[in-house]
Amino acid sequence: MIEKYINKIHQGDCIELFKRIPDNSVDVTFADPPFNLRKNYTSYGDSLEFQEYLDWCEKWISEMVRVTKPTGSIFLHNIPKWLTYYATYLNKFANFKHWISWDVPTTPMGKSLQPAHYGILFYTKEAKGSKLFELRHPHKRDRKQGYLWKDYGGKKDQLHPFGPLISDVWTDIHRIKHNTKRDTHPCQLPIHLMDRLILMTTNENDIILDPFSGTGTTAISAKRLGRKYIGFELDEMYVEISQQKLEQTEPNYKIGENWVSFYLNNIVTIRDNDWNHLAKYFSIPNPLRNIDFDRTKLIDKKLIPKEIDIAKDIFENEKKTTKKTSRINGKKMIKIEYP
Numbered sequence: 001m002i003e004k005y006i007n008k009i010h011q012g013d014c015i016e017l018f019k020r021i022p023d024n025s026v027d028v029t030f031a032d033p034p035f036n037l038r039k040n041y042t043s044y045g046d047s048l049e050f051q052e053y054l055d056w057c058e059k060w061i062s063e064m065v066r067v068t069k070p071t072g073s074i075f076l077h078n079i080p081k082w083l084t085y086y087a088t089y090l091n092k093f094a095n096f097k098h099w100i101s102w103d104v105p106t107t108p109m110g111k112s113l114q115p116a117h118y119g120i121l122f123y124t125k126e127a128k129g130s131k132l133f134e135l136r137h138p139h140k141r142d143r144k145q146g147y148l149w150k151d152y153g154g155k156k157d158q159l160h161p162f163g164p165l166i167s168d169v170w171t172d173i174h175r176i177k178h179n180t181k182r183d184t185h186p187c188q189l190p191i192h193l194m195d196r197l198i199l200m201t202t203n204e205n206d207i208i209l210d211p212f213s214g215t216g217t218t219a220i221s222a223k224r225l226g227r228k229y230i231g232f233e234l235d236e237m238y239v240e241i242s243q244q245k246l247e248q249t250e251p252n253y254k255i256g257e258n259w260v261s262f263y264l265n266n267i268v269t270i271r272d273n274d275w276n277h278l279a280k281y282f283s284i285p286n287p288l289r290n291i292d293f294d295r296t297k298l299i300d301k302k303l304i305p306k307e308i309d310i311a312k313d314i315f316e317n318e319k320k321t322t323k324k325t326s327r328i329n330g331k332k333m334i335k336i337e338y339p
């Protein structure tokens, strides 16, 4: 029954669309909802009253728990303020694993500390038997000189040749700054952020569901890593952008038999278990202590897949669209009319 919803972005309200998804049927649910910060989405009024917003969030969070398999994981991305409420609610139904701190400058909230991270709440549906894999990222280096960022003193020859295990603080993934790399969406996530969550909690052919799909970041990450996806998205234009990008996406983020995450022609995340198979594709500093100034490099650059271009045709179409405002259930909606 789940089959007919797989590998599609469904246009509509997530609360309605969730009703079609059977209990315990997807491996991972990931949500990046509107943050209720008056963002300029094309078809959604992002400014509910405090309690109204939280009541709405509880509806789709409980649907996420319902559809996730007992071996599966649940991720919620938001600003810390909302995550504290999400966690209080989710603690009743799922098992807390981590608060991942994604180190990026965020929206100033007033005259206090400057917010510098988004949170990703990571829960498993059950306390035992969840699918989880340790990850590694490349060693952090000084950008100009290329030296290791951290001083490992006399222990350099004990370092892992690829890089350290990934912690719950992510400082190596930056927000999309270049307009050439982003779609016409105010909050598009970096795709290698999604790759990391997917590599950590799923295997090939597993199903990832995103109820706020936006311009399809989760779906594209899932497809290029050989996984299946289900996306829900209210906005017709974002659905169309996603579909165009998905058509261009191949399941090719792989070296040999192992799925890996690439970004801007570099490998940014691997699974720890895969290193034994991956090592033969890399030149490793010899002796290893030279890793201080010498990098572990992919030998054959042709193994790096080409990243897809953004949906330029959609941009052209968007310029010609007209927008009409109306109200549905008291919410301000902007209807986009295509030429």
Ligand SMILES: C[S@@+](CC[C@H](N)C(=O)[O-])C[C@H]1O[C@@H](n2cnc3c(N)ncnc32)[C@H](O)[C@@H]1O
Pocket: 012, 013, 014, 015, 032, 033, 034, 035, 041, 043, 044, 185, 187, 188, 189, 190, 211, 212, 213, 214, 215, 216, 217, 218, 232, 233, 234, 235, 238
């Ligand atoms: C923060 S954005 C998600 C961005 C996405 N992660 C990406 O990288 O493109 C939230 C998205 O939720 C959509 N949305 C808002 N309310 C919705 C609803 N009730 N059902 C489905 N989608 C909704 C908005 O149109 C917006 O695209």
